Amino acid sequence: MEMEEYRSEKLHEECGVFAVYDKSLQENVVADAYHALYALQHRGQESCGMAVNDDGVISYHRDLGLVNDVFTKDVMLSLPQHGKMALGHCRYAKAGIPRRSEAQPLVIRHIKGSMALGFNGALLNGSELRRKYELEGAIFHTGTDAEVIAYAITRHRLKCSSIEEAVSHAMDELEGAISLVVMSARKIIAARDRKGFRPLCLGRKGDAWIVASESCAIHSINGEFERDIRPGEIIVIDQDGVRSDESRCGGKSGLCVFEFVYFARPDSVVDGASVHVARRRAGAFLALEHPVQADVVIGAPDSGLDAALGFAQQSGIPYGIGFLKNKYIGRTFIQPDQKLRENTVRIKLNPIAATVKGKRVVLVDDSIVRGTTSKQIVQLLRDAGATEVHFRSSSPKFLYPCYFGTDVDSRENLIAVNHSTEEIEKIIGVDSLGFLSIEGVKKIAEGCGLDFCVGCFTGEYPVDCSKCENVKDKCECKLTDKNESEKA
């Protein structure tokens, strides 16, 4: 359910990053970045961009809009066609009106030359560092964390002998969720924070090395997945190949579990676990935790489908295709008639009566945020003749803010903060309602070697969030592992 009107309802990932270094110039790195951005588009749909490095000269283009809108034929032709490196980025802005000037990659010139930077995550100490740099005379063009990171690297670069050393020192200074790709005149550096909040992985395609937020981007350009970049690891790619600095690795990790539930693409494998399988397992656990007798199990398209299949297989209740999603509804869809506004969901999501009419229906969706959309979807099923509707959420209740790069709603809007399960049942109009347990959600990512951040469900975060001043008012952090916080 990633549609327009759910914007306020669904969590949004904030970015996808991609980089390629093709030392033997066998690949068209611009084409690779272009295709990879399509594969990562689900991670950010407000703006996108690409920087190309042609023998040390960095050209770039970025704008608001989907890859499809931003990278027209003319734009593609205007980029260098024979570069050795490219860096791509897609973005969903955390707050406020999307600004073109905040699109990434950020491309700047500093003391040792040019640098492009793509960032996925969120800084805990962004405001603090911003203030510090401003006191030293820095000027900022945007309100983004990316610009803070650029300054952090630049400051260290003044004293370091290499860009990778500067990135290393910067990573020590920066706190929060950081999956970062930097392109300098001669190198690509990729870094992941010690907790590994956001995914980042390494691939190759012939002689070319690839860094991407998700493995699906590597496969989309016919590359091969090599391995995940470890929490705390810093990778340097240059003419000599790949080098790794693992000195910051180790300790308890905190990969965002919602990557498996909703954010990542089902065909990706994140830190060792298949996203599709994780969702099927979430559905299966749901069936075990919240059993029900019914005639058909359906998923809310698209993100509830995998979990619905898992629920059906575990429960033995037949899987059904309950909805058709209108794929022609685009960004410019308008509601000319105010009266029809409440029926918007009806235009976008079309129940298949043949599946649900006269049936007891289990409806599986990935989550309930505000409840408004869930209520509308349930109503569609009732109108199409479902006799019972049993709602199963493949994630636990959202109760706390996220400080690590998603736009979880303010607490007053989260339905589960203010209402019990029974009340929510009544509000959204279902016969029964079940949320996956926290224990359950922690087990879905079979094969994943990392620990998880489940802070939005529990309020307990892998690091100290007290520095998050701009969200302090609604913050209710219960520090879990203080001793492991980044700066400890």
Add this chain to the structure above:
Amino acid sequence: MEMEEYRSEKLHEECGVFAVYDKSLQENVVADAYHALYALQHRGQESCGMAVNDDGVISYHRDLGLVNDVFTKDVMLSLPQHGKMALGHCRYAKAGIPRRSEAQPLVIRHIKGSMALGFNGALLNGSELRRKYELEGAIFHTGTDAEVIAYAITRHRLKCSSIEEAVSHAMDELEGAISLVVMSARKIIAARDRKGFRPLCLGRKGDAWIVASESCAIHSINGEFERDIRPGEIIVIDQDGVRSDESRCGGKSGLCVFEFVYFARPDSVVDGASVHVARRRAGAFLALEHPVQADVVIGAPDSGLDAALGFAQQSGIPYGIGFLKNKYIGRTFIQPDQKLRENTVRIKLNPIAATVKGKRVVLVDDSIVRGTTSKQIVQLLRDAGATEVHFRSSSPKFLYPCYFGTDVDSRENLIAVNHSTEEIEKIIGVDSLGFLSIEGVKKIAEGCGLDFCVGCFTGEYPVDCSKCENVKDKCECKLTDKNESEKA
């Protein structure tokens, strides 16, 4: 599989029509037509348009592009906001470059006033009538059948006392597949040819009457499906309500069976049969006709999913989600690198390795046209680790042309014309291959009271196609029921 690159591979429906008459001005007919066009967009994606009748004055807008592109906010505001009638149309051009001037609805002025016209189908005697009218001094602005129909109606209107009478006489003169909606100053007339090649149905929403190609359009605007318009029936809607002329009804019908297999939307009910159920049944019959031992059944998105589910349920082999379709690939997707062109499918369709790796896979798709795309999809599964791939097509082999409004490829491009099943197996690289039988496909639409046209599979058509001069060279018509041909 309705994606860009399959344009030459997939059959295309040629149009969707919609009209609404709201005598009590309770509805916003412009909003209704706009939403309904979204619901019918799958029937025609090259151009679309809308005509609005505000107290006898007809305004219109039409252009190349999707509803989303054509009906911008400014365009919507420029249309009359308080009309009683609206007529919408979306179109896929049969041949050649799409032309803006050929977008519908066609709006013309004739002797008794203005008229808007939306047409889905194809005339067998279009060229013949065109020549006849030209000999009488007619001028044509386009090469469309719609303009021929407009002339036919106008000619009769000179001698008739009402527009509906003129439409009746025109229907006697026109041959072929005709689902037609006409809007005059005071009435809406809907007509369907005697064979009922293309669907057309009636709905209502409060006091307003609705005519649409498919029931999904009625439901999308929260209307109620009333009934199908019968083959041969002519409906008149005006201030006094709905009147029907059924004098042309009766005799053997010939509804296009491919409407169930692929064209119509799964949530539509066409002439009494659910499209979704028909597709599931097609899958179930396939399982009976071409059984196989395997580990998972997957569908090619989106049109193979329903049949795959039917196959799985019949066979007992688990249903799986085998592909993720990239929903961000739009019309402007480009292939910057020639080398990558063969991998286009890889960008658009992403196999989920977790589903297919190490498995014997049954792949269900709606059809095989040229075979090129099927081959690529099969290869994707092999690359993702499938150990066996068994292809099942939920339609029989395409062997003959269609004269009734779809763009079935020229015979030399149809893989089944030139190759045996065994040869096709080798070409597309599968371990086994099965097509639904003609007997099977005729039974899928459970509850549908009509006979079917299966001419593209058998070469036997419900009417004499010998007049189809522009395709005569490749025509191999075997007349089946000459006595029932339209003009007999």
Add this chain to the structure above:
Amino acid sequence: MEMEEYRSEKLHEECGVFAVYDKSLQENVVADAYHALYALQHRGQESCGMAVNDDGVISYHRDLGLVNDVFTKDVMLSLPQHGKMALGHCRYAKAGIPRRSEAQPLVIRHIKGSMALGFNGALLNGSELRRKYELEGAIFHTGTDAEVIAYAITRHRLKCSSIEEAVSHAMDELEGAISLVVMSARKIIAARDRKGFRPLCLGRKGDAWIVASESCAIHSINGEFERDIRPGEIIVIDQDGVRSDESRCGGKSGLCVFEFVYFARPDSVVDGASVHVARRRAGAFLALEHPVQADVVIGAPDSGLDAALGFAQQSGIPYGIGFLKNKYIGRTFIQPDQKLRENTVRIKLNPIAATVKGKRVVLVDDSIVRGTTSKQIVQLLRDAGATEVHFRSSSPKFLYPCYFGTDVDSRENLIAVNHSTEEIEKIIGVDSLGFLSIEGVKKIAEGCGLDFCVGCFTGEYPVDCSKCENVKDKCECKLTDKNESEKA
């Protein structure tokens, strides 16, 4: 003064036409038509189009907008690059909202093939003929005279052996102002009505023959002006060269005198007279008819400049540059602040204080229609320090409607209909005011062998206008030469 806000104030010419026939394929006819349209753009700025004939196949493109907007690089590349003939047209719609479907050239298919048609003028019996054809079963897609003319030609073509013969008969049937260019599969035909209301001329460029509304279009593509097409003449251009039918020539003509005053481009020579010289002479006559003692003579840009120079030279008062016109104000200029609306002229027209401060100024403009703009311009001069402003109009007072292809305002809006010269002086705030006399305006086109239509000044027209039903209510025709009316 052809700026945006003067739309309601200034008369508008309704069309420009152009055609080229290059038998030896030495020229790029698409490029020629493109450039010529730029040269004719002043004759019509609402829509434009081009049809290209490549070995009998006619392709075309037309749309709302300036040449600059409509003929993008992609459009240019989509047109045939090796055609022998091209026909271009630019248009200003007479009434109502501009419609894309009414853009020309009109391209139709009739009994003997395809035909493209470009028309400048206005039919007196358009409604009559339209009704007649409708009674014979014709349908109309637009409300344009061009479509009526296409029908007239087509009707005759049924009985004639050649397209030129059909055009000849049509010209006998059509009444009004007609400068027409027709492109058939093998020929270009150009025709001008017996009065010659609108200009039309012949040129050549190497082996290629050119027809254009004005000589400036011929010169802009480096061609040579050959001669004017005579009132009543019909020209045929084909592989054998140019043939002329002058059987309809002779009798009293009626060229629109306002072509010299305002419509035509100063660098054109129309029917033997230089437009620039005609305007200078208008200014000189004004000086003789309405002498004044002053310090500087300035023109209202751009159309008043030539006459101002003539006034200055005749009177001996120095010529000055009184205004700068802002050339960056485009179609999308907006007035965000309601309060500023009255100052719009101030943005677009900037007085040069150094020229007018402390001076007695003679301001020459081509006409006064409503008076609103004149008042604003005068105020600008006062604000810039002019001590006296003496307004001189190089045309007489507008008092009557025009039926021949210009959009002269309805009588109630014409300031001179309701006010005496003394009253107008007060309204627009000038110290003195003089209009060129009717005798004067008839003499400005030195060297022109034709008689003039001055109906908008006198109400006496060269033909009977009583058939002009759609303007009958405000018509006050005083028939002058009934015996010479087109159909007499």
Add this chain to the structure above:
Amino acid sequence: MEMEEYRSEKLHEECGVFAVYDKSLQENVVADAYHALYALQHRGQESCGMAVNDDGVISYHRDLGLVNDVFTKDVMLSLPQHGKMALGHCRYAKAGIPRRSEAQPLVIRHIKGSMALGFNGALLNGSELRRKYELEGAIFHTGTDAEVIAYAITRHRLKCSSIEEAVSHAMDELEGAISLVVMSARKIIAARDRKGFRPLCLGRKGDAWIVASESCAIHSINGEFERDIRPGEIIVIDQDGVRSDESRCGGKSGLCVFEFVYFARPDSVVDGASVHVARRRAGAFLALEHPVQADVVIGAPDSGLDAALGFAQQSGIPYGIGFLKNKYIGRTFIQPDQKLRENTVRIKLNPIAATVKGKRVVLVDDSIVRGTTSKQIVQLLRDAGATEVHFRSSSPKFLYPCYFGTDVDSRENLIAVNHSTEEIEKIIGVDSLGFLSIEGVKKIAEGCGLDFCVGCFTGEYPVDCSKCENVKDKCECKLTDKNESEKA
């Protein structure tokens, strides 16, 4: 002659700036900035932008394109409607491809809040300062001088108690041509370098204060010109009105004389002298310096017209209108046919044969840069029948580079560097040729109290240009008044 193809031929001014402070909120500052940008568009046509200050919060929009393209209705509505301050800028990029990210106003956040900055001029020590700041850890997003200036101000702001104090110190550090407007949360500061290379003036409109590059911008919004800002002066506008710091004023100034010859708008008054009068005087001096016997004097549109009038009045030879400039040629004009390329001028500039045929013509233009265009214009006159063509340039020969904000061509392209007057006569094909003398050009700006920079004619600049490293190779500075250089 500011047309497209003269881009490489004509000098370009690099920017126009505008700011308004309306303490009583009587004006719509967004509307004012919008209109003022139209009035300043001639100073920069590649990009434009506007920043609005609504109670301390700065919003902005900027993009490549003309005001007409960039400030659409939607953009205008998206800006705050009730701000007290606005800052506008239009820009012509010095070198290379125009970049959207380099459009101004530059809006940044620094230690004390937000700041918007609009700059017209060029820094001599830009590279030097850039390097210095980078060594202190600064990062740059663009290659513009504006960003260097922002850093300079920010660095001083760390130690100063007010923004105006920081600007003052920055002005001491910056060298070159600087007309600068800064908008902080509560103030507008305007500063002009000690030489006053570029114009800057002060106006008012009711309670609102206005700063603009030229007085025409003030008049276009119906404001009143107050006075010029003095070379070296710094103005502060806030709630308390206007304060001035004149401590840097005095000493020899160096206003660019080419502002009078070509850059500024004729209706502007720059530092006390009317631009229109200056051009007329230039023409008059030309007549005195290079007399000739001829029949008519014409100007090359638009910038040669004023000087032509001056030449005519001084010499007694009649003034004529020799050319019509096609005002419909826009940015997207294309030359579809390679053969026609050399005739581009013919499309854009149309000689009026009636003026020049059989005449001895004096053609006045503002300058000759490469000579290519001059040659084409002369040929047009010959083709139109001129018997003699005498070219008069209202500026001296361009012989040296400009370091102060114009894009004078590289020396090897300047025709006068490599050819004598006699040679140029032959190259451009004229019967005689005369350039205004350097003494002459220094006298044209009657009433202007400043000294002039005529470095591009003489190679002698008002300040030491040796720091101009990026142009050092072609620099031939002859220092004139070292003791007065900015940092001395």
